[in-house]
Amino acid sequence: MKRTQEDSHIGDPIVDSETLQLRIKELGQVISKDFGDKTPLLIGVLKGAFMFMSDLAKSITVPVEFDFMAISSYGNATKSSGVVRILKDLDTDIVGRDVIVVEDIIESGLTLQYLLRNLKARGPSSVTICTLLLKRGLQRTDLQVDYVGFEIPADFVVGYGLDVAELYRNLPFIARYIEDPEF
Ligand code: IMP
Ligand code: MG
Numbered sequence: 182m183k184r185t186q187e188d189s190h191i192g193d194p195i196v197d198s199e200t201l202q203l204r205i206k207e208l209g210q211v212i213s214k215d216f217g218d219k220t221p222l223l224i225g226v227l228k229g230a231f232m233f234m235s236d237l238a239k240s241i242t243v244p245v246e247f248d249f250m251a252i253s254s255y256g257n258a259t260k261s262s263g264v265v266r267i268l269k270d271l272d273t274d275i276v277g278r279d280v281i282v283v284e285d286i287i288e289s290g291l292t293l294q295y296l297l298r299n300l301k302a303r304g305p306s307s308v309t310i311c312t313l314l315l316k317r318g319l320q321r322t323d324l325q326v327d328y329v330g331f332e333i334p335a336d337f338v339v340g341y342g343l344d345v346a347e348l349y350r351n352l353p354f355i356a357r358y359i360e361d362p363e364f
Contacts, residue, residue, distance in 0.1 A: 192357035209240025227251040229285030286314040290322035
Protein backbone atom coordinates (compact mmCIF):
# COMPACT_ATOMS: atom_id res chain seq x y z
CA MET A 182 0.00 0.00 0.00
CA LYS A 183 1.55 3.26 -1.09
CA ARG A 184 -0.06 6.57 -0.35
CA THR A 185 1.69 9.75 -1.31
CA GLN A 186 0.49 13.18 -0.46
CA GLU A 187 -0.48 14.14 -3.97
CA ASP A 188 -2.78 17.05 -3.59
CA SER A 189 -3.61 19.82 -6.03
CA HIS A 190 -3.90 22.26 -3.11
CA ILE A 191 -0.16 22.02 -2.49
CA GLY A 192 1.60 24.62 -4.61
CA ASP A 193 5.26 25.20 -5.36
CA PRO A 194 7.60 24.92 -2.39
CA ILE A 195 8.42 28.34 -0.99
CA VAL A 196 11.16 26.96 1.26
CA ASP A 197 12.48 23.49 0.49
CA SER A 198 13.56 20.99 3.10
CA GLU A 199 17.29 21.50 2.73
CA THR A 200 17.03 25.28 2.92
CA LEU A 201 14.87 24.97 6.03
CA GLN A 202 17.40 22.77 7.78
CA LEU A 203 20.36 24.96 6.88
CA ARG A 204 18.71 28.12 8.16
CA ILE A 205 17.42 26.46 11.34
CA LYS A 206 20.97 25.33 12.06
CA GLU A 207 22.15 28.91 11.74
CA LEU A 208 19.40 30.15 14.05
CA GLY A 209 20.38 27.55 16.62
CA GLN A 210 23.99 28.66 16.47
CA VAL A 211 23.08 32.33 16.92
CA ILE A 212 20.76 31.54 19.83
CA SER A 213 23.45 29.38 21.44
CA LYS A 214 25.86 32.31 21.25
CA ASP A 215 23.34 34.87 22.52
CA PHE A 216 22.30 32.69 25.46
CA GLY A 217 25.78 31.31 26.13
CA ASP A 218 25.69 31.50 29.93
CA LYS A 219 21.96 30.93 30.37
CA THR A 220 19.50 28.06 30.38
CA PRO A 221 16.60 29.42 28.34
CA LEU A 222 13.11 28.02 28.42
CA LEU A 223 11.84 27.33 24.93
CA ILE A 224 8.10 27.85 24.70
CA GLY A 225 6.63 26.26 21.60
CA VAL A 226 3.34 27.61 20.35
CA LEU A 227 1.24 24.58 19.44
CA LYS A 228 0.50 23.11 17.17
CA GLY A 229 2.21 24.91 14.31
CA ALA A 230 5.66 25.26 15.86
CA PHE A 231 6.22 21.65 16.87
CA MET A 232 8.49 20.67 13.97
CA PHE A 233 10.44 23.90 14.01
CA MET A 234 10.87 23.64 17.79
CA SER A 235 12.22 20.12 17.46
CA ASP A 236 14.79 20.90 14.77
CA LEU A 237 15.76 24.22 16.32
CA ALA A 238 16.36 22.66 19.73
CA LYS A 239 18.64 20.05 18.19
CA SER A 240 20.88 22.77 16.82
CA ILE A 241 21.08 24.69 20.12
CA THR A 242 24.19 23.75 22.08
CA VAL A 243 23.43 25.39 25.44
CA PRO A 244 21.14 23.64 27.94
CA VAL A 245 17.47 24.41 27.31
CA GLU A 246 14.19 23.46 28.90
CA PHE A 247 10.92 22.94 27.03
CA ASP A 248 7.36 23.95 27.55
CA PHE A 249 4.38 24.42 25.26
CA MET A 250 1.34 26.58 24.99
CA ALA A 251 -1.60 25.93 22.77
CA ILE A 252 -3.57 28.90 21.57
CA SER A 253 -6.30 29.23 19.02
CA SER A 254 -6.06 32.06 16.56
CA TYR A 255 -7.53 31.07 13.25
CA GLY A 256 -9.94 28.26 13.99
CA ASN A 257 -10.10 26.40 10.74
CA ALA A 258 -10.37 29.36 8.42
CA THR A 259 -7.51 31.07 6.67
CA LYS A 260 -8.11 34.60 7.91
CA SER A 261 -6.56 36.43 10.85
CA SER A 262 -8.95 37.31 13.66
CA GLY A 263 -6.75 38.67 16.43
CA VAL A 264 -8.95 36.80 18.89
CA VAL A 265 -6.74 34.49 20.93
CA ARG A 266 -7.75 31.81 23.38
CA ILE A 267 -5.37 29.78 25.58
CA LEU A 268 -6.20 26.11 25.05
CA LYS A 269 -3.22 24.76 27.00
CA ASP A 270 -1.19 26.81 29.43
CA LEU A 271 2.44 26.38 30.53
CA ASP A 272 3.44 23.79 33.10
CA THR A 273 6.43 25.90 34.13
CA ASP A 274 6.67 28.89 36.45
CA ILE A 275 8.55 31.44 34.32
CA VAL A 276 9.45 33.95 37.06
CA GLY A 277 13.07 34.97 36.48
CA ARG A 278 13.43 32.75 33.41
CA ASP A 279 14.84 33.63 30.02
CA VAL A 280 12.00 32.70 27.75
CA ILE A 281 12.26 32.11 24.01
CA VAL A 282 8.89 31.93 22.31
CA VAL A 283 9.12 29.64 19.29
CA GLU A 284 6.44 30.39 16.72
CA ASP A 285 5.71 29.02 13.26
CA ILE A 286 4.61 32.15 11.45
CA ILE A 287 3.83 35.80 12.05
CA GLU A 288 1.21 37.43 9.89
CA SER A 289 -0.50 40.39 11.59
CA GLY A 290 1.49 39.80 14.78
CA LEU A 291 -1.71 39.97 16.85
CA THR A 292 -1.42 36.41 18.16
CA LEU A 293 2.10 36.94 19.45
CA GLN A 294 1.34 40.39 20.77
CA TYR A 295 -1.35 38.89 22.93
CA LEU A 296 0.88 36.02 24.02
CA LEU A 297 3.76 38.34 24.82
CA ARG A 298 1.66 40.56 27.02
CA ASN A 299 0.39 37.48 28.81
CA LEU A 300 3.88 36.03 29.36
CA LYS A 301 5.49 39.30 30.45
CA ALA A 302 2.87 39.66 33.19
CA ARG A 303 4.24 36.48 34.78
CA GLY A 304 7.60 38.04 35.67
CA PRO A 305 10.16 36.38 33.38
CA SER A 306 13.66 37.81 33.26
CA SER A 307 13.45 38.18 29.46
CA VAL A 308 11.16 37.24 26.58
CA THR A 309 12.63 36.70 23.13
CA ILE A 310 10.72 35.83 19.97
CA CYS A 311 11.91 33.33 17.39
CA THR A 312 9.68 32.75 14.39
CA LEU A 313 10.37 30.47 11.46
CA LEU A 314 8.39 32.59 9.01
CA LEU A 315 7.42 36.23 8.76
CA LYS A 316 4.95 37.36 6.11
CA ARG A 317 6.22 40.44 4.40
CA GLY A 318 4.18 43.62 4.81
CA LEU A 319 1.25 42.26 6.84
CA GLN A 320 2.28 43.20 10.39
CA ARG A 321 -0.18 45.32 12.29
CA THR A 322 1.78 45.64 15.53
CA ASP A 323 5.14 47.09 16.53
CA LEU A 324 6.17 43.72 17.91
CA GLN A 325 9.94 43.29 18.13
CA VAL A 326 10.87 39.97 16.56
CA ASP A 327 14.35 38.88 17.57
CA TYR A 328 14.97 35.88 15.29
CA VAL A 329 13.35 35.28 11.89
CA GLY A 330 14.00 32.20 9.78
CA PHE A 331 12.57 33.43 6.49
CA GLU A 332 10.61 36.41 5.25
CA ILE A 333 8.04 35.12 2.79
CA PRO A 334 5.42 36.63 0.49
CA ALA A 335 1.94 37.26 1.88
CA ASP A 336 0.43 34.02 0.48
CA PHE A 337 -1.11 31.38 2.71
CA VAL A 338 1.37 28.55 3.25
CA VAL A 339 1.29 24.98 4.59
CA GLY A 340 3.76 22.32 5.65
CA TYR A 341 6.44 21.80 8.29
CA GLY A 342 3.90 22.23 11.08
CA LEU A 343 1.57 24.66 9.31
CA ASP A 344 -1.91 23.48 8.49
CA VAL A 345 -5.18 24.09 6.80
CA ALA A 346 -7.90 22.45 8.88
CA GLU A 347 -5.22 20.22 10.50
CA LEU A 348 -3.88 18.86 7.21
CA TYR A 349 -0.44 19.24 5.61
CA ARG A 350 1.51 19.67 8.87
CA ASN A 351 3.71 16.69 7.99
CA LEU A 352 5.08 18.07 4.73
CA PRO A 353 8.87 18.42 5.16
CA PHE A 354 8.85 21.76 3.25
CA ILE A 355 6.83 24.98 3.14
CA ALA A 356 4.51 25.36 0.16
CA ARG A 357 1.95 27.83 -1.02
CA TYR A 358 -1.61 26.67 -0.36
CA ILE A 359 -3.84 26.77 -3.41
CA GLU A 360 -7.36 27.44 -2.24
CA ASP A 361 -9.07 26.72 -5.53
CA PRO A 362 -7.00 24.41 -7.78
CA GLU A 363 -9.61 24.54 -10.57
CA PHE A 364 -9.06 28.23 -11.02
P1 IMP B 1 -1.17 36.50 13.22
O1 IMP B 1 -1.86 36.61 14.55
O2 IMP B 1 -1.93 37.26 12.15
O3 IMP B 1 0.27 36.93 13.28
O4 IMP B 1 -1.27 35.00 12.76
C1 IMP B 1 -0.42 34.05 13.30
C2 IMP B 1 -1.05 32.68 13.40
O5 IMP B 1 -1.94 32.43 12.30
C3 IMP B 1 0.02 31.63 13.30
O6 IMP B 1 0.41 31.18 14.59
C4 IMP B 1 -0.61 30.53 12.49
O7 IMP B 1 -1.22 29.58 13.33
C5 IMP B 1 -1.66 31.22 11.67
N1 IMP B 1 -1.21 31.49 10.29
C6 IMP B 1 -0.91 32.69 9.74
N2 IMP B 1 -0.56 32.59 8.46
C7 IMP B 1 -0.61 31.27 8.16
C8 IMP B 1 -0.32 30.51 6.97
O8 IMP B 1 0.05 31.02 5.89
N3 IMP B 1 -0.50 29.16 7.06
C9 IMP B 1 -0.91 28.54 8.21
N4 IMP B 1 -1.18 29.21 9.34
C10 IMP B 1 -1.03 30.56 9.32
MG1 MG C 1 -2.91 27.23 12.62
